[in-house]
Amino acid sequence: MSSTWTLPDDLTVPEPVEFFPAAGEKLPQHWSKCFGCGDDQPAGMAMSFRAGNGLEVTGRLEVAKKYQGGPGVIHGGILSTAFDEAQGMACMALGSPVVTGHLEIDFARPIPLGSVLEFRARIDGVVRRKVYTSAEAVIVEGPTADPDTVVGTSRGLFLTITSEHFAKTKEFVDGEPTSPFGTSSV
Numbered sequence: 650m651s652s653t654w655t656l657p658d659d660l661t662v663p664e665p666v667e668f669f670p671a672a673g674e675k676l677p678q679h680w681s682k683c684f685g686c687g688d689d690q691p692a693g694m695a696m697s698f699r700a701g702n703g704l705e706v707t708g709r710l711e712v713a714k715k716y717q718g719g720p721g722v723i724h725g726g727i728l729s730t731a732f733d734e735a736q737g738m739a740c741m742a743l744g745s746p747v748v749t750g751h752l753e754i755d756f757a758r759p760i761p762l763g764s765v766l767e768f769r770a771r772i773d774g775v776v777r778r779k780v781y782t783s784a785e786a787v788i789v790e791g792p793t794a795d796p797d798t799v800v801g802t803s804r805g806l807f808l809t810i811t812s813e814h815f816a817k818t819k820e821f822v823d824g825e826p827t828s829p830f831g832t833s834s835v
């Protein structure tokens with residue numbers, strides 16, 4: 650990994666909010682029209698997530714043929730999107746909406762089309778509105794599946810926001826989130 654990412658000295662590690670699902674339980678979608686996880690987004694990636702231990706979540710992505718970048722392998726932007734989604738979903742443990750401020754990815758191994766990726770993402774800590782996150786991906790199904798080989802890593806800074814953040818853009822969608830996290834899934 651070639652990242653220059655460093656965590657600040659004044660980082661604090663929060664507890665998950667009480668309504669965050671227990672380990673192993675499915676997480677709700679944060680927004681049904683989200684390209685990463687929404688079930689009202691036919692062109693989307695249909696990622697699904699479960700709570701892990703503490704501030705960690707696990708996510709799943711099936712690498713469809715339409716996600717091709719180089720011959721037979723996933724497009725780097727698709728992998729980046731998946732990390733963005735996974736680390737954003739980890740922020741659900743705070744009980745506050747977030748947006749991505751900064752994201753950096755290391756592409757460690759080629760990921761063949763037809764793979765199923767598992768993402769492990771977590772909050773590392775917070776400073777004021779800044780939420781520091783990290784994640785790894787492994788291939789759990791497919792021609793090169795190996796749960797012990799990390800195929801990509803990510804570090805990301807998310808910022809907590811208020812509902813005002815989307816005040817000007819929400820007129821461009823057909824609906825609005827209805828739960829603390831957005832729309833419900835399952």
Ligand SMILES: CCCCC/C=C\C/C=C\C/C=C\C/C=C\CCCC(=O)SCCNC(=O)CCNC(=O)[C@H](O)C(C)(C)COP(=O)(O)OP(=O)(O)OC[C@H]1O[C@@H](n2cnc3c(N)ncnc32)[C@H](O)[C@@H]1OP(=O)(O)O
Binds near residue numbers: 733736829831
């Ligand atoms: C796709 C939308 C998702 C919405 C989710 C909403 C609800 C869901 C609930 C929970 C979340 C669950 C799941 C989420 C899952 C997936 C998420 C996908 C997320 C995305 O895909 S989302 C789309 C891409 N994203 C954007 O569309 C953001 C555009 N952008 C902005 O809207 C502003 O840029 C903003 C708000 C980021 C900051 O603006 P601001 O004015 O509020 O804050 P300000 O500038 O004062 O910075 C305060 C402190 O952050 C530091 N800081 C700021 N930016 C930094 C950077 N880049 N690097 C390093 N430090 C940075 C400053 O240095 C200061 O630090 P300090 O406190 O130390 O002074």
